[in-house]
Amino acid sequence: MSFQRRNQAIGSRSDTDSMRNISSRVGGMSLRDHQSPSIGRQVPLVRKTPEIKTQQVNILGVKPSVSKSSGIQVTSIGSATVDNLVFKQHGGIPVGTTTLIKDISRKDVKDDENLKYLSSLSFQNTIGLQFIATGLYQQRRSLKKDITDDNSEKIGHLGIVVGEWIDLHEIPGVYISKNKKHSSSNNKDENESIVSKLSEVEQKRKDLKIAWRYGMKNNDSKDGKNGELEIKEDPNFVPRLDIQGHVFPAATREEVLQININGNTLENIFMAIQQAITKNPKKLIRLYLPNFLNPKYYPKSYFQHHNIMKFLNGLKTLQSMNDSRFVTLITTTTDFSIPLLETFSHTIVELKPFDQQTIDYLTKNYKSQGLPNKVQQGMLNVTKMAKVSEFGHMAVRMNEIVYHVSKNGFVVELWSIPVDAGDDENKDNKKQDIDNKKASKSIEPHGHDHSNHSHISKDLEY
Amino acid sequence: MQQNQDLNVYSNHRILPNVSDKEHCSLYSILYNNGTYPLWLVNKFVNEDSQSAQYKFTVSSFINNNKFMKQNIKQNINSASLDIEYIDLTLGLQATSLSKLIDTKYNHISSKEGRVLILEQPELLISSMEGLTSISLYNDFINKLHNEKFQHIIIISNIDYYNHYINSFIQYQYTTFFQSLQYKSDVVFTVKSLKTGYAKDISGTLSITKGGALDNVKHTNDVKVVENEYFFYVVKDNVVKLFY
Numbered sequence: 016m017s018f019q020r021r022n023q024a025i026g027s028r029s030d031t032d033s034m035r036n037i038s039s040r041v042g043g044m045s046l047r048d049h050q051s052p053s054i055g056r057q058v059p060l061v062r063k064t065p066e067i068k069t070q071q072v073n074i075l076g077v078k079p080s081v082s083k084s085s086g087i088q089v090t091s092i093g094s095a096t097v098d099n100l101v102f103k104q105h106g107g108i109p110v111g112t113t114t115l116i117k118d119i120s121r122k123d124v125k126d127d128e129n130l131k132y133l134s135s136l137s138f139q140n141t142i143g144l145q146f147i148a149t150g151l152y153q154q155r156r157s158l159k160k161d162i163t164d165d166n167s168e169k170i171g172h173l174g175i176v177v178g179e180w181i182d183l184h185e186i187p188g189v190y191i192s193k194n195k196k197h198s199s200s201n202n203k204d205e206n207e208s209i210v211s212k213l214s215e216v217e218q219k220r221k222d223l224k225i226a227w228r229y230g231m232k233n234n235d236s237k238d239g240k241n242g243e244l245e246i247k248e249d250p251n252f253v254p255r256l257d258i259q260g261h262v263f264p265a266a267t268r269e270e271v272l273q274i275n276i277n278g279n280t281l282e283n284i285f286m287a288i289q290q291a292i293t294k295n296p297k298k299l300i301r302l303y304l305p306n307f308l309n310p311k312y313y314p315k316s317y318f319q320h321h322n323i324m325k326f327l328n329g330l331k332t333l334q335s336m337n338d339s340r341f342v343t344l345i346t347t348t349t350d351f352s353i354p355l356l357e358t359f360s361h362t363i364v365e366l367k368p369f370d371q372q373t374i375d376y377l378t379k380n381y382k383s384q385g386l387p388n389k390v391q392q393g394m395l396n397v398t399k400m401a402k403v404s405e406f407g408h409m410a411v412r413m414n415e416i417v418y419h420v421s422k423n424g425f426v427v428e429l430w431s432i433p434v435d436a437g438d439d440e441n442k443d444n445k446k447q448d449i450d451n452k453k454a455s456k457s458i459e460p461h462g463h464d465h466s467n468h469s470h471i472s473k474d475l476e477y
Numbered sequence: 478m479q480q481n482q483d484l485n486v487y488s489n490h491r492i493l494p495n496v497s498d499k500e501h502c503s504l505y506s507i508l509y510n511n512g513t514y515p516l517w518l519v520n521k522f523v524n525e526d527s528q529s530a531q532y533k534f535t536v537s538s539f540i541n542n543n544k545f546m547k548q549n550i551k552q553n554i555n556s557a558s559l560d561i562e563y564i565d566l567t568l569g570l571q572a573t574s575l576s577k578l579i580d581t582k583y584n585h586i587s588s589k590e591g592r593v594l595i596l597e598q599p600e601l602l603i604s605s606m607e608g609l610t611s612i613s614l615y616n617d618f619i620n621k622l623h624n625e626k627f628q629h630i631i632i633i634s635n636i637d638y639y640n641h642y643i644n645s646f647i648q649y650q651y652t653t654f655f656q657s658l659q660y661k662s663d664v665v666f667t668v669k670s671l672k673t674g675y676a677k678d679i680s681g682t683l684s685i686t687k688g689g690a691l692d693n694v695k696h697t698n699d700v701k702v703v704e705n706e707y708f709f710y711v712v713k714d715n716v717v718k719l720f721y
Contacts, residue, residue: 320647324605328570335542354638355604357511358540398511405541406549408711409680411512411670 074170074299074340076153076252080402081106087402090299090342091253093145096427098253100416101364101395104403107252108362110299111338112401113331115360116142116346119367140181142425143305145256146344147271148186150174150301152254154270173298174271175291177284178305180312183271188262190255190423256424276313281326288330292337302330302343307356309348320355327359361401366418368393380433391417395427482719484521486664486685488701492526493593494629494663495700502623504690505631506658509668513681515633516549517709517717518666519595522631523561524553531591533560535627537582538597542567550595570605575617579626586626594627600634603650611654615661632658660689664702668709683707683719 080087082104089107091098092114098107108114150172157171176183274287292300306312308323317323334341347356349365357363369377369392377390395418400410417430486492494503509515523534536546543565552559564582572578586592599619603609623630638651659665665688670681684706691702707719 319607320604321607324601325571328567328605332542332567335544354635355601357637358598358601358635363511404512404514405545406514406516406711409512409670409675412675413673415675 074153074172074297075157076149076172077110077299078107078252080104080109082402088339090301091149092142092344093147093149093253093256094142094423094425094427095253095255097142097425100427100429101397102362102400104400104410108342108344109402110340110342111334112361113334113343113345113359114362114364114401115356116344117349117363117365118346119349119365140305140346141420143303143344143346144181144186145424146301147174147176147266147303148188148256148262149253150299151186151262151266151270152189154298170297170299173291173295173300174266175274175288175300175302176271176305177274177276177288177303178312179273179275179277181273181303181305183266183273184261186262186266186271187256187424188260190257190260257422276317281317281322285326285329285333289333292333292341297340299340299342300337302341304343304345307345307347324355327355331359357399361399361405363397363399365396365398366393367396377433380435384433388421389433390419391428391430392419393417394430480720482707482721484525484707484719485703485705488703491528491700492522493528493532501628503629503663504623504661504688505629505664505666506662506688507631507633507666507668508636508655508658509633510635510637510670513668513670515666515668517711518668518683519550519631519633521717523550523559530559532629533562533592534595535562535564535586535592536595537564537566539566539570539601540598570601573606575602575606575609575613575621579618579621583622583626589626589628592627593629593631594622595631595633596622597633598635599632600638600651600654603647603654609650611650611657614650614654615657632662634658662688663691664688678710679708680711680717681709683709 074090077088077090080089087105088110089098089102089105090110091107092102102108151174154171154173157169272287272291274284276284288302308317310318330343334343345356345360374390374392378387381387381389394414395416396414397410397412397416403410415430416427418425418427420426483490484492487494494505495501507515507518526532536550538546541549543563546563546565550561552561566578566582569578569582596619599614600611602614602618603611619630619632634655636655639655640648640652643649643652665686667684667686668681669684671679684704685702686704687702707721710718710720712718
C-alpha cells in the first residue's frame with residue numbers, strides 16, 4: 016500500500032499542489048501511511064529545484080521592453096543610440112523577431128566605376144559586427160564568476176554568422192577608456208568614406224581660435240541637449256564598443272558559429288542553424304545574415320525563389336518555436352531586396368546615404384560650427400517595427416533619424432539641419448585654413464586641445 | 478477630437494455580405510502596404526456587423542501562425558458568441574501541390590453555408606511553389622475553396638509585391654494576381670499609411686471601393702456599396718477610430 020503511494024508521488028512530482036491534496040487525503044489514515052508519501056515527496060523536491068531555477072535563469076543582456084505591454088523582452092543591437100532611437104518603442108530589438116536592414120546604394124556616385132552596391136557594404140557590416148560583438152560580450156560575461164551575485168544561472172549568447180567573408184577577427188572589442196593608440200592601418204577600411212576628410216577638417220579647425228570659441232559654445236549647448244535626450248549607457252545591456260579595436264582573444268567556434276555559403280545550400284544552412292539551436296538549449300541565439308543574397312557572395316544556385324521562400328518560412332517557424340531566445344539580423348541591399356524578405360521580417364530599417372552635395376554642405380556647416388564629427392552620412396527610415404506594426408500601430412518613421420559611423424560604431428541621432436554658415440565667412444575660413452595649415456601640424460593632439468578650450472569657454476561664460 | 482464614424486460597406490449599414498441568400502457568394506479583398514497591418518479591419522468585420530453571429534469564421538494565414546492570429550482576431554467581450562476557427566497555413570508554404578493543401582487543411586468542412594474564410598497572403602504560394610501561375614492559384618485554390626467550402630472569402634494581401642516594371646516570371650504572376658483580385662472582388666478595401674510619415678493622431682487612410690465582380694442584380698432591394706474614404710487611428714490594440 017505504502018509502496019504504491021510512493022510511486023504515485025514520484026509520478027506527480029511536477030505538481031506540489033496535487034501532492035498536498037494526496038497527503039491531506041491520506042492524513043486521516045495511519046501514521047505509517049502518512050509518512051511514506053512525505054518521504055516520496057522529498058525525492059521530487061530535490062529534483063524540482065533545478066526546474067525552478069531554469070525558469071528564473073536570466074539571459075544576460077536581455078531586459079523587458081520599455082513599452083508597457085507585458086511579455087516583450089528586448090536585447091541590444093549593439094549600439095545604444097540605435098536601441099533608443101530606432102527601436103524607441105522597445106528600447107532594443109524584441110527577442111523572437113527578425114530585423115532587416117536595407118542599404119540603398121548610392122547610384123549618384125558616377126565617378127566610381129565599381130557598382131556601388133557591391134562595394135558600399137561597410138555600414139551594414141558595422142552594425143552587424145556590433146550585433147555579434149554584443150552577443151560575444153554577454154557570452155564572456157556569463158562565464159565570469161564574479162558577476163553571479165545570486166545563485167541563479169547566467170546564460171550567454173551564441174552568435175551565428177552565415178557567410179565566410181565576415182572576418183571573425185574583426186569583431187570589435189569593448190571600448191577601453193584609457194586612450195590606447197590605434198595604428199593607422201585600422202583606418203584603411205574607412206579611407207574611402209568621409210571620415211578621412213573629417214580628420215583633415217579637424218586639423219584645420221584647431222588653429223582657428225576665433226572660430227573655435229564659437230564652436231565650443233555651440234558644442235556645449237549641443238551637449239546639453241544631448242544630455243536631455245539622455246541615452247543612458249548601461250553596460251549590463253549594451254557594451255560600449257570600439258570598432259577600431261578587435262576583440263581579444265578572438266571569438267571561438269563555441270562563441271560565434273560561422274556557416275559557409277560556398278558549397279552549401281539554403282537547406283543545409285537551415286539545418287545547421289537548427290542544429291546549433293538544439294545544441295544550445297538555453298542561450299540566446301543571434302543569427303546574422305550579412306549581405307543576404309548579394310551576388311557578390313552568393314553563388315547562382317541560391318537564387319531560386321521557392322528555395323528562398325522555404326528558407327525564410329522555415330526560419331520564421333524556427334523563430335516562433337524559440338521565440339524567447341532567438342534574434343535575427345539580415346542586411347541586404349535594396350537593389351536585391353525582394354518583397355519576400357520584407358514579408359518575413361518584423362522590423363524593416365532603410366539606410367539612405369546622402370548624396371555628395373549634401374555631405375559637402377553638412378561638412379561645411381558643421382566645420383564652421385566646430386563640430387566636424389557630427390557630419391551625418393545618411394537618413395535612416397523605419398517602415399515596419401516588430402511588435403508594433405503587427406498590431407496595426409503606426410510605426411513608419413521617414414526622414415527623422417540620421418546615422419553615421421563613428422569610433423564607437425554605428426550612431427544615430429535625430430535629424431536637424433545645421434545652421435547655414437554664410438558664404439563670405441566660409442571663404443575667409445578657407446583662406447585662413449590654408450595659411451595655418453603648416454602651423455597646425457605642430458599643435459598638440461586633438462583631445463587635449465578640446466578639453467583646454469572647454470575650460471576657456473566656461474571661464475568666459477561665468 | 479474627431480467624430481468617430483461607423484464602418485459601413487453596404488447601403489443597408491451592413492459590413493458583411495448577405496448570408497441569407499444561399500446562392501450569393503462574394504469576395505472581399507483588403508490591400509495594404511508595409512507598416513499598416515490591417516487585422517483591426519478584420520476585427521471590425523467580425524465584431525461590428527449586426528448579424529455576425531450567423532457566420533462561421535475561419536482564419537487562415539500563410540504568414541502568421543495560429544498563436545498570433547488567435548491573439549489578434551478575436552471577439553469583443555460584449556458581443557454575442559462567435560464561431561471562429563483557426564487553420565494554420567504557415568507550413569503550407571512547404572507544400573508542393575495545391576489540391577493536397579486543400580485536402581489536408583480544409584477536409585473537415587463539408588457545407589459552405591454561412592462560412593467566411595479570412596485568408597492572408599495566398600499570393601505567397603506563387604513564390605513557394607515552383608512555376609505556379611496566378612491563374613492556377615485562382616483556379617485550383619481560391620476558386621475551389623470558394624465553390625466548395627466557403628460562401629464568402631476575405632483576402633488580405635500586401636501590395637508591396639505589385640510592380641509596374643515587370644522583369645521576371647514571378648513578378649508578372651504577382652502583378653496579375655493583384656490585378657485580377659481587384660476584378661474578382663466585390664469590395665476592395667485599401668489601407669494605406671500616410672505618405673508624409675508619422676503623425677500623432679492619424680495612422681493612415683482606408684478607402685472602400687466597389688470591385689469588378691459586384692453585380693447589382695445579385696443584391697435585392699438596391700443594396701449598394703457605399704464608396705468612401707476614412708482616416709483611421711489606432712488607439713490601442715484593436716481599438717481603431719474611423720473618421721473623415
